[in-house]
Amino acid sequence: MQVLIIIFCVASCWAFPRFDEVAEVCIPTECNITNDCRCCSTDNPVSDADDPAPQLIAITLSQFLTQEVYDIIKPLFFDRSNPDGKPRGFTFYVSHEHTNYTLVQDLYLRGFEIGDNSITRDAGQAYWKLATLQDLREEFGGQRTIISTFANIPKEDIVGVRTPQLQLGGDTSIQAYIDSGLTYDNSWPTTTTNRVLPYTLDYASTQQCVTPIRCPEESHPHFWIAPISSIIGADGRECNSLATCDVRGTADDIAAWLIEQVDIVRKGNRAPLILRVHVYWFEFIDNSFEGFSKFLEQASELKDVFFVSVQDVLAWIHNPVPLSQYTTPLHDDRHAGCLPINCQYLNEYGDERWMGSCVPCPPNYPWKGNPLGE
């Protein structure tokens, strides 16, 4: 195989200048955490049965942030602590339309992770599939600029991205992320039978590529994939969003189902669990809000379970300590100024459109191709 590749390359490398970027099979001795590299694998770097890895859980949202959304998530995520007494974390991948950036700054200052979910959050799957590198740079690089400008938070702290409807566009998406200064993706679901831990794209991924997404095939050194964890939902079906898992019942039933899903992983390879939550889950499935709250409450009895952000999951994998040495990362050193203002615009149909901002209103509503609203 290698010989074939070399022969092919000698014959045709000038014609395909990117050919040498096709990722090779990962070799753990070449790819290790000391050089910010990790092979795609289900191996947990901590494998001591007496002192295992902490069971990390990252709850993630990916949508716009309005006052209404903020009021829903507040009782779920604020003022809850991990077994070490430190505050729990979570990750919010923010899309642009309807978002109130003063609230984005509020979440950031509370120590939560703010990530990027594009500007348009276009509902068409084809849009993301057919998007060019330039489109994707404008979507993700643009949203990173919008968040840092109007929430007035440092760009360096916005490093994670989730693509709308999980529509990864293969290497083009990853290249657009890298060009936009993003360092990890959280859009690619695992299967429950192959719970891979976060890894880099230096070498070829062995994570199952479930259609209809397009998975990256080239090498993207030091770019991280934090896989979304699939779990078992209603009727034993695999699912990767608590809403689409479609488990119904009393609040106790929903809480018990989630505790069971955590137990499966705790007793397995203890891969970090990265779960997707949507606010619409609470609207469409009875008892889901109370059930999810109960789950968050009951999980605090599990002394090896820590709720953190995806960024914190990646920090642990860079320094994979066992449970006895693990402490929740603190993000209490964040500072940002805000002079809150409501900016008013009209959309293309002449309807009012508002944007809460921490800095003076730009003349135009920020959008793809014009993130600063100039």
Ligand SMILES: *[C@@H]1O[C@H](CO)[C@@H](O)[C@H](O)[C@H]1NC(C)=O
């Ligand atoms: C880590 O990878 C580098 C090469 O990239 C290698 O020189 C080093 O020996 C590796 N370390 C381990 C512990 O395998």
Ligand SMILES: *[C@@H]1O[C@H](CO)[C@@H](O)[C@H](O)[C@H]1NC(C)=O
């Ligand atoms: C944004 O949130 C702030 C803080 O709650 C609020 O005062 C402001 O009215 C909101 N702006 C908009 C446009 O909803």
